[in-house]
Amino acid sequence: MRLTRIAGTGHYLPENVVTNQDLEKLMDTTDEWIQARTGIKERRFVEPGTGSTDLGLLAARAALEEAGWEPEDIQFIVFATLSPDMYFPGNGVLLQKELGLGEVGALDVRNQCTGFIYGLSAADAYIRMGMYDRILLVGAEVHSAGMQMNTEGRDTAVLFGDGAGAVCLEVTDNSDSSHIIWHHLHSDGRFAEELCMYVPSAKRRPWLTKEMIDEGLIYPHMNGREVFRHAVVKFHAVIMEALEAQGLSVESLKLVIPHQANERITEGVRKRLGLSNETVYSNIARYGNTTAASIPIALSEVVKDGTIERGDFVCLVAFGSGFTWGSSLFYY
Numbered sequence: 001m002r003l004t005r006i007a008g009t010g011h012y013l014p015e016n017v018v019t020n021q022d023l024e025k026l027m028d029t030t031d032e033w034i035q036a037r038t039g040i041k042e043r044r045f046v047e048p049g050t051g052s053t054d055l056g057l058l059a060a061r062a063a064l065e066e067a068g069w070e071p072e073d074i075q076f077i078v079f080a081t082l083s084p085d086m087y088f089p090g091n092g093v094l095l096q097k098e099l100g101l102g103e104v105g106a107l108d109v110r111n112q113c114t115g116f117i118y119g120l121s122a123a124d125a126y127i128r129m130g131m132y133d134r135i136l137l138v139g140a141e142v143h144s145a146g147m148q149m150n151t152e153g154r155d156t157a158v159l160f161g162d163g164a165g166a167v168c169l170e171v172t173d174n175s176d177s178s179h180i181i182w183h184h185l186h187s188d189g190r191f192a193e194e195l196c197m198y199v200p201s202a203k204r205r206p207w208l209t210k211e212m213i214d215e216g217l218i219y220p221h222m223n224g225r226e227v228f229r230h231a232v233v234k235f236h237a238v239i240m241e242a243l244e245a246q247g248l249s250v251e252s253l254k255l256v257i258p259h260q261a262n263e264r265i266t267e268g269v270r271k272r273l274g275l276s277n278e279t280v281y282s283n284i285a286r287y288g289n290t291t292a293a294s295i296p297i298a299l300s301e302v303v304k305d306g307t308i309e310r311g312d313f314v315c316l317v318a319f320g321s322g323f324t325w326g327s328s329l330f331y332y
């Protein structure tokens with residue numbers, strides 16, 4: 001039987017720490033408001049000139065080292081981001097070049113906060129079907145470039161941060177030890193405009209104008225309350241769907257790693273599941289919401305600090321723009 005195991009994890013956060021107090025100088029907001037509504041204390045921002053491929057490269061190198069792989073071992077790349085270096089081509093080929101690989105394939109995933117889980121499911125399927133034995137999966141974001149850093153944009157500007165995480169995935173034939181179990185993926189495009197960025201858009205002529213920039217259409221548009229309301233319900237539902245499909249209980253989970261959207265969302269999900277603080281991972285206070293990067297950053301952290309050990313039962317879960325949501329279960 002062909003299954004997939006996580007051979008290595010890695011992450012990279014830019015050194016530049018931006019605190020809530022730093023944001024108070026740029027917009028009408030307060031540390032108290034941000035902490036009370038989101039749980040965020042600080043986030044990391046890159047210096048201009050650094051892109052999400054650069055962050056992804058550093059995370060990938062760390063994952064390769066943990067896996068004991070050389071770059072040449074990579075047979076395929078999957079790259080999830082909503083903040084690519086270029087409108088096209090995607091970051092996958094840029095990372096392929098930076099890693100100095102041969103002509104390996106590179107797939108770009110555009111599923112926002114659920115990007116890492118969609119990417120993981122695709123990589124897992126390629127490995128199970130025998131197409132590849134070793135795949136590099138990266139989630140990386142540079143949000144600091146695309147935020148409206150003033151009072152007008154404060155509802156989203158305070159939420160997001162930059163960072164990257166990566167995993168090396170390899171084939172295994174041993175279902176008694178580390179392996180990915182299954183994934184559950186969902187979307188509901190009726191809610192696409194509740195969290196989106198309107199331009200550049202190929203529906204418009206031209207697809208980007210100064211007027212559109214002046215109108216603020218180049219910034220994320222978010223109906224925070226609507227996102228919050230759906231997120232709490234869908235996070236819980238897709239965890240339960242995954243566990244019930246396997247006949248497994250919530251109590252058997254060693255750790256849930258949710259996409260880090262908002263501490264209040266994570267807390268709501270934790271309470272609905274009846275789990276302890278230790279069983280639901282949170283690092284949003286330090287990094288904010290890093291979208292496709294948040295799950296692989298968290299996963300890499302818990303591997304390195306020993307929170308999870310080989311064989312532990314883990315659930316990854318995400319919800320975000322689209323709306324899209326999903327979960328993955330695995331034995332680490």
Ligand code: ACO
Pocket residue numbers: 028029030033034037038112113154155156158195222223224225227228260261262265289291319320321
């Ligand atoms: N600082 C101070 N005040 C603010 C800020 C800010 N940064 N942002 C908004 N406010 C004000 C609003 O203007 C509003 O003022 P008003 O009452 O005078 O109109 C007041 O605070 C309350 O605003 P709400 O939007 O009702 O506040 P809410 O409690 O809903 O919290 C928040 C807003 C934090 C955005 C919340 O809705 C949320 O977290 N939603 C989920 C968002 C999310 O997780 N998005 C990402 C998930 S998907 C992804 O990761 C891509």
